[in-house]
Amino acid sequence: MIRILTISFLTFAALFALWVAVLHVAPQPVEARWIDGIYRVKEANTAKTTGPKVVIIGGSGTHYSYAARVISDETGLNVVNLGSHAGLGGAYILRRAELSLHAGDTAIVALEHQLAFDTPPSSVLASYVMTADTSYILHANLRHIPSLLFGYSPADMVRQFAANALPWGSPLYRPDSVDQWGDETSNTPENRMPHMVAAVANSGPIGAAIGNPENPPKFIVDFATWAKANNVRLIQAWPVTTNRDAYSTPYYRAYFARYSEIFSRLGFAVAGDQSRYLLQETDMLDSLYHANTQGALKASKALAIDLCKITQCPRQPAP
Amino acid sequence: MLFNSIEFLFAFLPLTLILTFAALKIGGRPLGMMVLTAASVFFYGWWEASSLLIIGGSIAVNYTIATAIARQSDGGARKVLLTAGVAVNLAALGYFKYANFFLESISAATGSSGPVLSIGLPLAISFYSFQQIAFLVDTYKGKVSRSPFRDYMLSVVFFPHLIAGPLLHYRDIITQFERRFSVNWTTISIGFPIFAVGLAKKVAIADPISVFVNPLFLKSTQGPLEFFEGWAAALGYTAQLYFDFSGYSDMAIGLGLMFGIALPLNFLSPYKSTSIIEFWRRWHITLSNFLRDYLYFPLGGSRVGVVRKYGNLLIVMLLGGLWHGAAWTFVFWGLLHGSYLVVNHLWRNNVGAHLGRANAMLAPVYAVMTFVLVVISWVFFKAVDFPSALNVLQGMFTPASIALPSEIPLVFNFAPWPRVTWGGGMSFADFTTFWFYAGVAYAIVWFAPNAAQIFDIDGKESPPSWIGPFNRPSAKIAATVGLVWISAFGVFGSVPSEFLYFKF
Numbered sequence: 001m002i003r004i005l006t007i008s009f010l011t012f013a014a015l016f017a018l019w020v021a022v023l024h025v026a027p028q029p030v031e032a033r034w035i036d037g038i039y040r041v042k043e044a045n046t047a048k049t050t051g052p053k054v055v056i057i058g059g060s061g062t063h064y065s066y067a068a069r070v071i072s073d074e075t076g077l078n079v080v081n082l083g084s085h086a087g088l089g090g091a092y093i094l095r096r097a098e099l100s101l102h103a104g105d106t107a108i109v110a111l112e113h114q115l116a117f118d119t120p121p122s123s124v125l126a127s128y129v130m131t132a133d134t135s136y137i138l139h140a141n142l143r144h145i146p147s148l149l150f151g152y153s154p155a156d157m158v159r160q161f162a163a164n165a166l167p168w169g170s171p172l173y174r175p176d177s178v179d180q181w182g183d184e185t186s187n188t189p190e191n192r193m194p195h196m197v198a199a200v201a202n203s204g205p206i207g208a209a210i211g212n213p214e215n216p217p218k219f220i221v222d223f224a225t226w227a228k229a230n231n232v233r234l235i236q237a238w239p240v241t242t243n244r245d246a247y248s249t250p251y252y253r254a255y256f257a258r259y260s261e262i263f264s265r266l267g268f269a270v271a272g273d274q275s276r277y278l279l280q281e282t283d284m285l286d287s288l289y290h291a292n293t294q295g296a297l298k299a300s301k302a303l304a305i306d307l308c309k310i311t312q313c314p315r316q317p318a319p
Numbered sequence: 320m321l322f323n324s325i326e327f328l329f330a331f332l333p334l335t336l337i338l339t340f341a342a343l344k345i346g347g348r349p350l351g352m353m354v355l356t357a358a359s360v361f362f363y364g365w366w367e368a369s370s371l372l373i374i375g376g377s378i379a380v381n382y383t384i385a386t387a388i389a390r391q392s393d394g395g396a397r398k399v400l401l402t403a404g405v406a407v408n409l410a411a412l413g414y415f416k417y418a419n420f421f422l423e424s425i426s427a428a429t430g431s432s433g434p435v436l437s438i439g440l441p442l443a444i445s446f447y448s449f450q451q452i453a454f455l456v457d458t459y460k461g462k463v464s465r466s467p468f469r470d471y472m473l474s475v476v477f478f479p480h481l482i483a484g485p486l487l488h489y490r491d492i493i494t495q496f497e498r499r500f501s502v503n504w505t506t507i508s509i510g511f512p513i514f515a516v517g518l519a520k521k522v523a524i525a526d527p528i529s530v531f532v533n534p535l536f537l538k539s540t541q542g543p544l545e546f547f548e549g550w551a552a553a554l555g556y557t558a559q560l561y562f563d564f565s566g567y568s569d570m571a572i573g574l575g576l577m578f579g580i581a582l583p584l585n586f587l588s589p590y591k592s593t594s595i596i597e598f599w600r601r602w603h604i605t606l607s608n609f610l611r612d613y614l615y616f617p618l619g620g621s622r623v624g625v626v627r628k629y630g631n632l633l634i635v636m637l638l639g640g641l642w643h644g645a646a647w648t649f650v651f652w653g654l655l656h657g658s659y660l661v662v663n664h665l666w667r668n669n670v671g672a673h674l675g676r677a678n679a680m681l682a683p684v685y686a687v688m689t690f691v692l693v694v695i696s697w698v699f700f701k702a703v704d705f706p707s708a709l710n711v712l713q714g715m716f717t718p719a720s721i722a723l724p725s726e727i728p729l730v731f732n733f734a735p736w737p738r739v740t741w742g743g744g745m746s747f748a749d750f751t752t753f754w755f756y757a758g759v760a761y762a763i764v765w766f767a768p769n770a771a772q773i774f775d776i777d778g779k780e781s782p783p784s785w786i787g788p789f790n791r792p793s794a795k796i797a798a799t800v801g802l803v804w805i806s807a808f809g810v811f812g813s814v815p816s817e818f819l820y821f822k823f
Contacts, residue, residue: 001504007793011800126812146811153808155527155756162751165730 023131026157027164032128035085037175038063042182043100046080052104053078057097058239059086061112061289065240067300068181074304076314081182086289087124090115091219095139098223103231106311109268110237112289113206116259118217120144126151187285187292196286203288205246213261224266235310236263237271240299242288243278272306320365322570323522323810331362336577340502348500352473355578359478363442370441380407381451382471385458389465397459404455408448415444420645443482445642447475453613454489463490470496479574483567485585486605492580499579506579512795514573515802516770520566522809524760528559531753536701539710545744546721549714551753556701557694558760561590564603569770584776588769590693593685595659596667598693610635629664633657648708652699659692724750
């Protein structure tokens with residue numbers, strides 16, 4: 001019995017070690033390569049910032065739809081954009097943000113709506129963790145570890161070999177288009193292709209699962225606890241999204257109130273009203289969460305004003 | 320509860336093994352059988368509690384009729400009881416599975432819009448109805464004597480075979496429960512490796528292939544596929560169905576052996592067949608045997624004239640097709656195989672028999688022909704309707720275009736070939752990944768030994784063993800762990816998918 005268990009364990013460990021080694025030699029998945037690239041640029045820029053800073057945290061909605069440069073200019077604060085990829089999930093995004101935050105900093109959390117809930121790891125997170133950030137497994141929820149370890153399969157790797165054989169021709173989704181504030185610069189209206197316009201037009205309202213603010217997701221509680229222990233100020237901002245008529249209905253108003261309550265109960269200050277962060281379709285790039293530079297300018301000006309209502313700004317933004 | 324789900328693998332199976340082990344130790348075989356029956360009912364009810372009454376009723380009615388047949392000495396009365404029993408089963412199957420099919424067919428034929436009944440198909444009804452009909456017939460023929468209800472119920476609900484077979488003869492399984500029913504380290508170490516082979520077939524091969532196959536068949540509902548799409552759809556589904564169903568059967572056999580029970584073999588490398596006759600001796604073997612014993616032989620089998628014999632073959636295969644699903648595509652699939660069998664018999668008797676050694680030399684040609692004919696038939700088996708099936712077949716044999724991903728010339732640095740449409744078919748990533756995967760799958764199908772060969776299983780009562788290089792204990796363990804490791808990607812990395820045969 002002991003012999004069988006020993007051989008089983010050793011075989012399993014050997015196979016797993018071999019797999020991890022292969023993953024680190026094989027080409028990275030396309031999405032993981034982009035995520036890794038933008039995190040490298042953003043974290044390097046954040047590390048260079050001297051003095052207290054304001055870090056905007058979220059998925060690609062934050063990456064595309066807020067412009068830290070605009071908010072910095074408007075408020076005089078040192079603002080950086082740490083938006084990455086919603087597929088990573090809220091738990092990973094907040095955990096990763098801790099590495100860039102220090103005492104005296106302000107964390108503006110603008111999680112896309114689906115990220116404010118405890119969800120199992122996505123294939124994006126599994127592929128990213130297994131190929132670029134394996135140490136995250138040590139910090140992950142115990143329940144999610146098997147999905148992280150086995151969420152990126154040999155079949156996925158074969159597909160990525162094929163995807164990596166093609167040169168990346170699009171001006172979008174390139175780490176080199178991220179500027180020194182961590183903002184995306186390629187999301188100009190000129191780069192908006194017809195299929196992107198159609199994708200935005202065909203998107204319905206966000207899915208609004210009414211969460212329970214009295215029982216918030218553990219990863220948000222953990223982040224709030226960590227921030228308080230490390231003297232990091234917490235602000236909840238609204239994820240920028242395309243306007244839809246449904247958002248003015250009582251159902252969605254109740255949902256947005258609860259979304260906000262999840263954060264406010266944990267000590268987050270709330271930056272403004274959700275309705276100020278709804279953009280027209282012409283302000284969007286390729287999805288209901290991704291603004292183009294024109295939309296990002298509008299959302300960032302709104303955030304600058306709302307930010308200065310709840311925090312001291314060296315400069316008052318233009319109304 | 321799916322065999323490939325986390326709740327089955329990490330909760331139901333270990334708990335059932337532990338509880339059955341404890342029950343056998345404490346109360347012997349009767350208590351062990353009770354625990355296993357309760358676990359099996361839970362297994363079924365977890366999935367579809369609403370159907371528990373139906374399966375319960377079916378078991379009770381069949382047991383009552385079988386008992387009445389066994390008690391009755393008058394031949395005429397026995398026959399009446401048997402007829403009533405078979406009719407009850409067919410009526411239940413007809414109502415739950417075929418009522419809407421017949422109503423829709425009548426509506427289509429008359430051009431009217433008839434009623435549609437709101438009937439859900441109870442899980443596994445085709446399997447347990449068929450098996451219980453066999454039990455009634457065996458009781459009528461005196462092959463089975465009166466049995467305790469406890470034994471009969473377990474023979475039907477025993478969870479490894481309940482949902483999708485293998486189809487069992489009552490006498491074969493119950494004698495094993497009397498002689499070999501046990502749970503211990505040895506039974507688990509015998510059964511688990513076979514279960515692991517099945518799990519790997521399902522989650523590491525069938526499920527990844529289905530990712531490509533399903534969108535292609537969906538596309539076929541809109542119009543003809545191009546050449547590579549057509550072949551990818553047909554070959555992909557051929558591989559998917561084999562690895563899915565034979566994987567399920569291996570898992571069932573492995574699970575049975577964990578309780579000391581040897582379930583019959585269901586697959587023996589069917590795609591290596593050199594004739595359709597041979598194919599049906601290697602594919603879904605227990606269904607073929609049931610159709611032969613309970614339909615083909617009663618119809619007269621091959622003891623009647625040539626014309627009736629071939630007519631019987633067509634009837635059996637047509638009904639076999641209908642058993643798989645309530646749709647005309649399944650009926651046609653059955654008829655197609657019936658026709659294949661008739662032609663195969665005619666060729667064998669009238670041509671092949673006179674070819675002498677040349678016939679043996681033609682084996683590779685026969686094998687290719689058999690495989691292609693089977694692939695064509697699976698298109699009808701999978702497609703939602705005839706136009707979709709024809710759209711796939713058109714892509715395979717008379718394509719309007721032969722399309723390759725436009726990125727191929729760029730990646731491999733060559734000038735695009737004329738007469739090939741560059742782009743418009745499968746994407747570059749799908750194309751390369753699918754054909755790589757299909758290559759691996761068919762290498763296993765044609766060149767690897769099957770589970771019966773690896774484990775030296777005969778499907779009877781003798782315990783399986785390992786053969787060849789895997790006969791060394793450490794090699795056995797390492798191979799099993801390797802299968803578990805590769806399966807873990809499918810178990811943890813995605814939502815468990817249903818086995819294809821569960822819907823039949």
